Amino acid sequence: MQASNIKKIGVLLRPSTPELKSSYFKLEKIFKNHGIDVYLDSISGAMIDIMGTEFDALCMHVDALVTLGGDGTLISAVRRSFKYDIPVLGVYAGSLGFLADVNLDELDEFVENMVRGKSRVDERSVLEVRIVSENDERKMYAFNDMVLTRPSVSNMIHIETLVDGKAFNTYYGDGVIVATPTGSTAYNVSAGGPVLFPLSKVFVLTPICPHSLTQRPVVLPGEFSIEMKTPEPRALVIIDGQDMHELDKNQSVHIKLATRTAKLIHREEFNYFDVLKQKLRWGE
Incomplete structure (x- = not known):
């Protein structure tokens, strides 16, 4: 699937982080403003007192998953959703990750570009x-x-x-x-x-x-x-x-x-080596 065809997303929040509630509402508003329906995972929903959808039912209903947290949250989502073959976008709440590379403050611009076809889906070996x-x-x-x-x-x-x-x-x-x-x-x-x-x-x-x-x-x-x-x-x-x-x-x-790959949604200009240099502090 092209990221520009995404009409419904499922959201997973970093576990044991109820303070993400306001960030979730911000994320939800951004996607809805761009015509994308938002559904919340039931475990994440219970954490912030919102009714959610059971994970497997969520994966069968949506076009992509969005994680709000860090790389660990994204890795868990990729593994759990792997059999459904849907792409995952990582939005980081904290510091830049190797995998979750879109900041919540950048999300509105990112989603606008995504619906216009200006993003990419990378395939990663599993x-x-x-x-x-x-x-x-x-x-x-x-x-x-x-x-x-x-x-x-x-x-x-x-x-x-x-x-x-x-x-x-x-x-x-x-x-x-x-x-x-x-x-x-x-x-x-x-x-x-x-x-x-x-x-x-x-x-x-x-x-x-x-x-x-x-x-x-x-x-x-x-x-x-x-x-x-x-x-x-x-x-x-x-x-x-x-x-x-x-x-x-x-x-x-x-x-x-595995014969299938995991699919990660990234900015069109995402450069792995820039992330590598920043995270590993190469060249300092």
Whole structure:
């Protein structure tokens, strides 16, 4: 869908922030002034004492989602709405994010440009993560990253890794991050991984505090698939730093790029490198 065709939006607010009520009313007025109907998510509505619409029903009814908060709010919205294949716009309440890059004070001008066709929709790669056991399979999606790590700080973890079914590496340390290009500037970069251009069709494996200094981050093409397993009795799979799942030694984790992409609405002149320099303070 072109952003200029959006006639109905669903709004999600940063959780546990009832002080966003006045900002929501401002956002609602801006969109309505440009002929766009506004619907509020029921959890966000309960937070600010307004009747809202249950999330799945909301996604089926609207053309796009708008988050008011920060990158965490936007990431959660992308993951939860991924199966509905609708674009998401991040409006930041606070400081500029890597993903939420439109300020509430700029929103009126942005929406005016959007309805005139002067905005763009970027497609971002998403990880499909499956936890597989002998009789069961659980599928999840990660917008930023998936982390396989130890359940206790007192122990290291062995992680056997296969790429396209062939033995690749055995990591020994605190765990491994598998990050999308979008997520490369999150936990991945803190662990010494590379910054990837966000529209690339690749992903990166970055060991966390590896026992051997020869273990380095590896960037893989998007058509590859990864399998990870561990002889440890318990491990943790963490999705986007938001959802946690236990993994036992009889289960394995299978990771690949999802066939669909997440769609983010941006200003027409949005420049990723400008955001990167500002957020990481490059050149100062």
